[in-house]
Amino acid sequence: MRFHADLHVHSKYSRACSKNSDLEPLAWWARRKGCTVVGTGDFTHPAWLARLQECLVPAEPGLFRLRPEPDRAAAAGLPPNLAEAPVRFMLSAEVCTVYRRAGRTRKIHHLLYVPGLAEARELGRRLGRFGDLSSDGRPVLALDSRDLLENVLACGGHLVPAHVWTPWFGVFGAKSGFDALEDCYLDLTGHIAALETGLSSDPEMNRRVSALDRYRMVSYSDAHSPPMLCRETTVFDTELDYFAIERALRTGAGYAGTVEFFPEEGKYHLDGHRACGVRMTPRERREHGGICPVCGKRLTVGVLSRVEELADRPEGVPPEGEAGFRRLVPLPEIVGEILGVGPKSKRVQREIDGLVAALGPELAILEEVPLEDIAARSPLLAEAIGRLRREEVVREAGYDGEYGVIRVMEPGGPEPALF
Template structure:
């Protein structure tokens, strides 16, 4: 079976998250998005675990959960996950066999207060965290590996330097794609995951990055097998040029610098501002090749942007305005879920509803976007004209 899966989100128990990140809302909004499987997130927080047990029911001892209702049988399903921060402020994504296992694991970690935040701060290093995860038959890998503040590569030049051995996957994060990552030789053997890290259940956040995967059946065991054996059909996510720290650039005037020139300038811009090293610059420091060397198992990486954000941009209206939401709902009524609209609906059919939207969706599908890259804290911009 083929599924769309977002394997990294947070609950309302994490800092700076929507109070609407509850199981019922997450399930319903994920259906609009077109997700078949979504992470629970925050599975070491006792308040969230209690809520999950009240709201979800496990399907035939598979480690897969559905909402505890009798009407919405086609809701998106859940898998138990958490993100943790280690003693170097590096973030790790753990996919867990069940809610019961998550309860049992909580006491294994050295932590001041496991319930202080949905993403707990563990007083242990990556290798120690991995050992516990594998003792409980979890799979684990670095979250958003290139993020300048909490990604593994901010502190280490090699993945195995962090864990002492190979993790089960690498999560690219919103600031990278397969072309960038596959300039680093050591990553050739890893499965790349693309997930939203969403703090909100609404479809312009949840599933903004996702994985299309082939599974034998919908179960934790099959999901692990798929990830470990690189059975990812396609990765979907942001064009990394849109990130506000993609290029190395000045945080004041936003001038773009080559990373080597920036280092020679002692990270000080000619305008007097500070130069911030970008994700692209860090990858260039680590790169083994000038151009990507994709291994045979590497799937295609498709750029996309949430439908509501595209509507907001082309019509110059806020994402949550009635103007945008009315058009969003009409498109879903006509053509199915959001992923179908973005990827599968014929452009000529979209054009009968919204010509401006049709043109920009075509640009994403054709990879012909004209992007002014983000740098120095300024987000990238797409020229849709």
């Protein structure tokens, strides 16, 4: 079975004891987007874990589904072609470890996965000794990354380093990261199977570092709200099964690549200083000695610069047998650009309602629906998606926490009428 998975999301744990859990909107948006497996987010938070136990029932090995009543609510308002799509949940969480190593303070984000609620409870019991799990959905732990991994393994789970290149909290980040994975996870590094690219990098950038060849690259949305689900996903061709997914990451069999942001859209792609509106390429930053020419403060070193520091390959030389990936722009951004309104506007949502009812989920429209079928509803949208698939886009790169912008239509083009 070939399916999309988005396994890095954040639940609204602060509302976990309310009547309306965020699992229902997560499932609703997963169906609309075309995503089959979704992370629960935040299982380390006690209130949210209690909510998961209340709302979920076991499905395939290591995966869960909503109970019938909330699942019906999670299909309400969707067209029939989407309402029946299966949605499964994998128990997931993100934690931050803060500790000293080799004379530096290290702040590293990690994604944690376990196959069952008993394992989640046990891991929470262990991690609760190192931080207040009830204070935040992404708890801060006074724990070495290597020791975190040891605890995850002891509970039958697996760990994926999160958004590995971002400056502040990535394992290779310029601010508090390492130059090699082995420097972070020490003797347990062999238990790491996959690395999350993050929004500001893609597999092509990561493959410039040959030491990363043995790791699968995964991409997830890091969504803090359900509508942001699936802006990045990982594609699997396996049984619908926690253990099959983990095995695909370890062996490569059944791992079918990723759907990525254009990395320039990520908010840490280039170097710069947002307060002064200064954005620089790696070469420009070096020419300025890493100093903002406006205020004299140090620039934030972005993902592209950090990749270049560790790279031992030129661009465009992927390892043999590398799974493919494709860069996409979320459908609301494209429709919003055509209409000249924001991607979250009601007009955009109404237009997409009609598109998914007629053509299928959002990811399918972006990736595989024939352009002639799209043109039958909107020639202008078909032109935009054709340009996207050919990567004929205008890129304005993000920097220092400022998202970049990807445009598929040139200014001064056709009038903004979708249908």
